[in-house]
Amino acid sequence: MEENVNDDPESPIVRKSGILDVNALREDDTLTIREQRLLTMTSCYHELLEQIGEDPKRQGLLKTPKRAAQAMLFFTKGYEQNIQDVVSDAIFDEECDEMVVVKDIDIFSLCEHHLVPFFGKASNVSVGYLPNKRVIGLSKIARIVEIFGRRLQVQERLTRQIAEAIAEAINPRGVGVVVECVHMCMVMRGAQKINSKTTTSSMLGVFREDSKTREEFLTLGKLS
Ligand SMILES: Nc1nc2c(ncn2[C@@H]2O[C@H](COP(=O)(O)OP(=O)(O)OP(=O)(O)O)[C@@H](O)[C@H]2O)c(=O)[nH]1
Ligand SMILES: [Zn+2]
Secondary structure (H helix, E strand, O other), X not given: OOOOOOOOOOOHHHHHOOOOXXXXXXXXXXXXXXXXXXXXXXXXXXXXXXXXXXXXXXXXHXXXXXXXXXXXXXXXXXXXXXXXXXXXXXXXXXXXXXXEEEOOOXXXXXXXXXXXXXEOOOOOEEEEXXXXXXXXXXXXXXXXXXXXXOOEEOHHHHHHHHHHHHHHHHOOOEEEEEEEEXXXXXXXXXXXXXXXXXXXXXXXXXXXXXXXXXXXXXXXXXXX
């Protein structure tokens, strides 16, 4: 669930509401680290609006720096999460030795070169593994995708990190991850190829070594 960085009614940021006027803080106000980050990022967005020639004081933009800062904190919330906290209660001993595939997982990330989104159109991430006496809660696979997606990324690293996190969590016989994304930095600017999509994969263990296992995964996880 999205954590509201600013839902404490006693927060100086709430009291100030405009939040750009640091002088409005009372002397005894202490800010949490998140509040400090929100404050700093808000003034960065305020500056950015001025630099593009906008007037941050016009009505429609009054709250924009703070909204944009909150949005950026949400887009990058993966930095505050770690795999152990997310999966540790959902690893189960199970004598299952058939392939498990979760597919059509949506993904949203930010390109680390341009800070613009890349994302899957409808169904764009497939994750499969061959268990080795342990299985992982299915939702945790989607949560792992979120943890690494909500960071500044390149698609290749994102794909590999998802595979490695599952390998580390349950030590399966193999893992496969296929990701298909549209990069807005190639759509809205730069090359401006609106229909281009990028597919990346990461195969570990038997998924890499055994072509039949890999094919089974690619068939089961076929992006629809
Ligand atoms: N391999 C990889 N490249 C990416 C990813 N996201 C963006 N890029 C690329 O990063 C490259 C950055 O290249 P530069 O030449 O430094 O930047 P640029 O001048 O903005 O490049 P153009 O996008 O071609 O205009 C571009 O080719 C982007 O398409 C990604 O996830 N993986
Ligand atoms: Zn980019």
